[in-house]
Amino acid sequence: MLTAKGAATRRRIIEGAAAEIREMGVAATTLDGILGRTATSKSQVFHYFPGGKEELLLAVAAREADRVLEDQEPHLGDLGTWQTWDAWRDAVVERYRRQGVNCPLGLLVTELGRTTPAAQQLTAQLVDRWQAALRAGIERMQVAGAIDAAVDAGRTAAAIVAAIQGGVVILMSTGRIIHLEAALDTMMAFLRSAAPTDVPGHDEE
Amino acid sequence: MLTAKGAATRRRIIEGAAAEIREMGVAATTLDGILGRTATSKSQVFHYFPGGKEELLLAVAAREADRVLEDQEPHLGDLGTWQTWDAWRDAVVERYRRQGVNCPLGLLVTELGRTTPAAQQLTAQLVDRWQAALRAGIERMQVAGAIDAAVDAGRTAAAIVAAIQGGVVILMSTGRIIHLEAALDTMMAFLRSAAPTDVPGHDEE
DNA sequence: CCCAGTCTGGACTTGCCGGTCCATTTTACT
DNA sequence: AGTAAAATGGACCGGCAAGTCCAGACTGGG
Numbered sequence A, B: 001m002l003t004a005k006g007a008a009t010r011r012r013i014i015e016g017a018a019a020e021i022r023e024m025g026v027a028a029t030t031l032d033g034i035l036g037r038t039a040t041s042k043s044q045v046f047h048y049f050p051g052g053k054e055e056l057l058l059a060v061a062a063r064e065a066d067r068v069l070e071d072q073e074p075h076l077g078d079l080g081t082w083q084t085w086d087a088w089r090d091a092v093v094e095r096y097r098r099q100g101v102n103c104p105l106g107l108l109v110t111e112l113g114r115t116t117p118a119a120q121q122l123t124a125q126l127v128d129r130w131q132a133a134l135r136a137g138i139e140r141m142q143v144a145g146a147i148d149a150a151v152d153a154g155r156t157a158a159a160i161v162a163a164i165q166g167g168v169v170i171l172m173s174t175g176r177i178i179h180l181e182a183a184l185d186t187m188m189a190f191l192r193s194a195a196p197t198d199v200p201g202h203d204e205e
Numbered sequence C: 001c002c003c004a005g006t007c008t009g010g011a012c013t014t015g016c017c018g019g020t021c022c023a024t025t026t027t028a029c030t
Numbered sequence D: 001a002g003t004a005a006a007a008t009g010g011a012c013c014g015g016c017a018a019g020t021c022c023a024g025a026c027t028g029g030g
Helices: A004-024 A031-038 A041-049 A054-071 A082-099 A104-112 A117-143 A153-174 A178-193 B005-024 B031-038 B043-049 B053-072 B082-100 B102-110 B118-145 B153-174 B178-193
Strands: none
Touching: A004 A031, A004 A041, A004 A054, A004 A104, A004 B118, A031 A041, A054 A104, A054 A117, A082 A117, A082 A153, A082 A178, A104 A117, A117 A153, A117 B153, A153 A178, A153 B043, A153 B118, A153 B153, A153 B178, A178 B153, A178 B178, B005 B031, B005 B043, B005 B053, B005 B102, B031 B043, B031 B053, B043 B118, B053 B102, B082 B118, B082 B153, B082 B178, B102 B153, B118 B153
């Protein structure tokens, strides 16, 4: 019960809403604003998103969450050498440098997160997926002998996700990207300092 | 031109606004909601905050920013031994554990930051003050010989602020505190791993 | 060609919320 | 006590934006 034309319109609405949010911020985003931008009418919005604005915003958030991870590929899925880690680091910084002060996802989440359990779950999923990819990368480095096996891969991955997130928040609210860079670099320095050869005293597995 | 009674009312309004935001979130905060909670009338709000809602929210943000740093004392101002660093770490985690999913400051900033330059500046100031305190702590450790002098204190301090910020954001949007803990612990582990004795190969100043 | 379901346009309703206004009361100062 | 300034209450306004409705235009299968 959704023709090709209908699916296209639905997609267009999500796309337009994301653009509107990027430009105006979540608080200033109105349905009318999205309408004008996408050349649709209000009935379309409610036709494709019966739950109204909230459902639409949630759909936008879901799409943006996917984008966040996609934009880190192919590096994120390929972490296994210091070279790939560096490439990934640069990709993350570049992605957020381009995005600048607008984070459709972050705002949606802090806006909807409190009220909508679905939004909270969406965020949790994104964090989990992100963290899992980083964890796999760390474990691969451990298997290769580049990082001490004593490092808690999961916990460290969680720390890296948090560090990035914090850097992005500071970027959004102050316009400075240095914190994101410093956070990433410091985390990378920690990983490198955890090379087995650097800590010969450790003998536990 | 502000009697004792007036000052008290003004304080009460800010207090009530902060409480309302904590409970409802910024988006759902209305002047009427604050009015009911503080037993004031709308004319008071505009009497004490001629700039209207925006000025009030900014005042709340300024107050909350101060609280953030105050709540880390006396530890934050006293970082000089691993013991004090650990105490500070615990204080931060505890502070945000108590605060839970509500961050009046973070929301105000992401909400106002984009539109109001004053809010952006406020955030930048908070970040700077926070970072300066951490930097002083790191430098004290370096002077004491507990941390390698080759560590960039300013940059590392920036990374720590970002890590905390990210942990808090994730706490707010998912309810999980583990990322904040992991981020702090990993940063601490990095600092400890940078003890001069651990890297005898470094000879540059 | 037709008809059932889908899609679209836009006028309309509804309610909320920021902001204004003015009349009244309280405070502070001499 | 008196008066000017500050503080307070609450009615009122205006606009905006979410959501509703219905009439009409497309689409696709039989």
